[in-house]
Amino acid sequence: MIIRTIPLGPVRANTYIVSDENHDGTFIVDAGAYNPRFERLINDKKIEYILLTHGHFDHIMGVSELKKHFPDAKVCIHEADAPMLSDDMLSLAFAFGSSVDSSLKADIILHDGDELPFGDKKIKVIHTPGHTKGGATYIIEDCMFTGDTLFYRSVGRTDFPGGDSSILNDSICHLFDIDGDYNVYPGHDINTTLSDERNNNPYVNWSKR
Numbered sequence: 001m002i003i004r005t006i007p008l009g010p011v012r013a014n015t016y017i018v019s020d021e022n023h024d025g026t027f028i029v030d031a032g033a034y035n036p037r038f039e040r041l042i043n044d045k046k047i048e049y050i051l052l053t054h055g056h057f058d059h060i061m062g063v064s065e066l067k068k069h070f071p072d073a074k075v076c077i078h079e080a081d082a083p084m085l086s087d088d089m090l091s092l093a094f095a096f097g098s099s100v101d102s103s104l105k106a107d108i109i110l111h112d113g114d115e116l117p118f119g120d121k122k123i124k125v126i127h128t129p130g131h132t133k134g135g136a137t138y139i140i141e142d143c144m145f146t147g148d149t150l151f152y153r154s155v156g157r158t159d160f161p162g163g164d165s166s167i168l169n170d171s172i173c174h175l176f177d178i179d180g181d182y183n184v185y186p187g188h189d190i191n192t193t194l195s196d197e198r199n200n201n202p203y204v205n206w207s208k209r
Contacts, residue, residue, distance in 0.1 A: 023119030034065030053147025055084025057093035081134025130168020131156035
């Protein structure tokens with residue numbers, strides 16, 4: 001997989017542009033803002049999906065503009081966070097003096113265990129609540145996009161509405177229980193690996209899974 005990272009938006013959430021050498025499509029994970037670099041980095045590939053790890057404003061503020069430029073791209077989000085796309089209160093946009101697009105809706109409502117086709121591969125959806133009720137992690141090959149669930153040696157905050165530290169711990173332990181190692185691409189900060197987080201993340205109580 002070819003993965004390009006652009007930190008965007010008011011708190012520099014990571015936006016990922018993901019493509020495959022053997023496929024003429026691409027997908028985007030989260031979009032904190034729109035950046036004209038998208039068009040150059042996408043390089044004439046078709047955007048198939050805009051995958052949202054959760055519905056907080058700092059991960060969705062660029063979605064409407066992306067849809068204007070790439071109307072065929074399918075906005076995907078877990079069912080529990082779908083109402084956040086168009087709601088300033090639920091998305092927390094109001095608290096930061098921002099506003100989301102009140103007309104924005106999901107094209108594909110996701111559920112735990114769903115799989116989205118991407119060329120000859122599949123993107124697997126894992127429901128990972130705790131930071132929000134509808135947090136989702138996306139896995140394709142050895143790549144795992146965790147949003148604000150799991151960070152490098154840290155975890156997502158749980159003091160916002162819909163957050164729950166015990167549920168978040170369970171979600172991360174569920175990821176840790178997946179066989180093998182993965183490259184972890186979080187919603188903020190630097191990349192890590194699942195193996196490193198299993199062994200070194202001080203915030204996860206794996207013994208209580």
